[in-house]
Amino acid sequence: MAAEKSTIATAQKPFFVGIDVGGTNIKFGLVDDNGQTLAYHTIRTEQDKGAEDACSRMGQVVRKLVEEAGVKMSDVARAGLATPGPMDIAAGMLLRPGNLPDWWDFPIRDRASHHTGLPVAFANDANAAAYGEFWCGAGAQYHSLVLLTLGTGIGGGIIVGDTLIEGEHSCGSECGHILVNPADDAPIDSLGKRGSLESYANASALVDRALEALGSSTVTSLAKRRATGEEITPRVIAEEAERGDEVARQCIMETGYWLAIGIVSFIHTIDPDAVLLGGAMTFGGNERPVGREFLQTIRDVVRPRLLEPLRETVRIEFASLGGDAGYIGAAGLARLEHRKKR
């Protein structure tokens, strides 16, 4: 869902375009200087058509957005482009993102700039989402934050003041890849790393945990859904947890436990104002009982493990921009670059 659109009458110049590239969709927003979305559009990624084709379609959508919003192209100062890694941020290159196999080793920043006619700020997608939350989401009141995006993978973004921790090799804030358990029998994540935060707390870790907990049971409501041949997904597990399935509930809370172990390390490394949790696997967030219990579990595991000055001060909250965080943050980073360079 796109953020509520602001009317052009109250929009603050200059404007920025945010583009958030995912494996399935590309989201676009025309965003004003206050972070308000003036126009929004989404297209299929169609990654198999290649990156040049996508950049060409980006140009078409940008012109369409500008027209739709009734603004002048000359009032659009810059675009921000967020993509999955691995990437070379300084060079503007996509390297070899696993979900975009036909786009490897592509100079996406400059090609997007060519097709949109705008200077382009280039960012990692999770870093951009963190900047979006920092600029005008759940982190808008903070000086520093760590965002964890929970889903198929676990992404991260860390912001300290004006500094986005992008790293020297475009791998800063790769929060899913810290180690939470060095044991030889720890699970392995999608990149073959044993005992990483992602290996314990991404979507497939939750599903694996639930299937293992079910064993050969046919009794619980989750086991009954499995018996019908239905695929067990995080959403199914959350639904059954809310209906009182204790196995489902415990599997979600165990996911929260492992996230909490990782969060303790992020807090002692960064000492941020807040840790925010975003992404698809937040179980409905504050809107749902299981989301609220998930958050409370994390807080309860984190707090006693923190140094005393941090225990009651560092906030742990859900992010607030949902799927809009990426394009809003990309627009925000375009704005930051514009302000630094003008």
Place this chain on the structure above:
Amino acid sequence: MAAEKSTIATAQKPFFVGIDVGGTNIKFGLVDDNGQTLAYHTIRTEQDKGAEDACSRMGQVVRKLVEEAGVKMSDVARAGLATPGPMDIAAGMLLRPGNLPDWWDFPIRDRASHHTGLPVAFANDANAAAYGEFWCGAGAQYHSLVLLTLGTGIGGGIIVGDTLIEGEHSCGSECGHILVNPADDAPIDSLGKRGSLESYANASALVDRALEALGSSTVTSLAKRRATGEEITPRVIAEEAERGDEVARQCIMETGYWLAIGIVSFIHTIDPDAVLLGGAMTFGGNERPVGREFLQTIRDVVRPRLLEPLRETVRIEFASLGGDAGYIGAAGLARLEHRKKR
């Protein structure tokens, strides 16, 4: 040992005083704008006399240093003061450092400023050491680094560009307190935290590991030294490791293993140019065989656990300023504050 003194003839104005407060000694250096030490002095902390007394003695030493170096007090722009935490950096307050029990809740920045007659930049000691290495030590060629100081505790300092990660509650870069093993039977550190990096890799963890490995043995050379009633310290363990005691060697390398597990997490969080290892427990560093093997063990454990773009790019090295890093870094932070504010 103080850094080699530069002669006043080549010294670059303005000058800065760096003060590094430890539980036993306070180190002072008069440092020029290039990071060269013009004069050095050390006094006993005498913490039981209280913090006001120490600040008064700081004033005396600063005047003595300036006189000794033959410079004008008016060419000394600012002092930097590094102390152990916990502290409130913004307020200039010492809170309740464990090794300075008679100095609790003391406005040390302003009192040191009063007695030295200089504006004072206030910093955590490990953060200052990191800045020292960054300014003119092993990190001088880098844009970002993580320093771990290994000893009784494990301190840390993280620098990204111009940003020192001091945290919102003066607990940034508390690298010893990340979790490396959440197991219920993990050891407990000095602050009662189970499974922290410090609990596995500080000096007492090494000694405990050696004593446990010895068991009731009287055969190994380390066991023989214990049998004479000699206290087993990291230094003793390192000596015996160099003489070929396999138990001692393995205990040191196991310490390296746990440091490496923590370093993997720091690298994926920050993606720095380098991780530097400093402090008393580096086993002679590059000068000694056991130091070199310790470093190699760490590199060998870290590398395969890193994301591919980081594996051959992030450096893991010993720090180079030894016990001077703290006062040099404090002077460097004074210089940074001076340059920002002038």
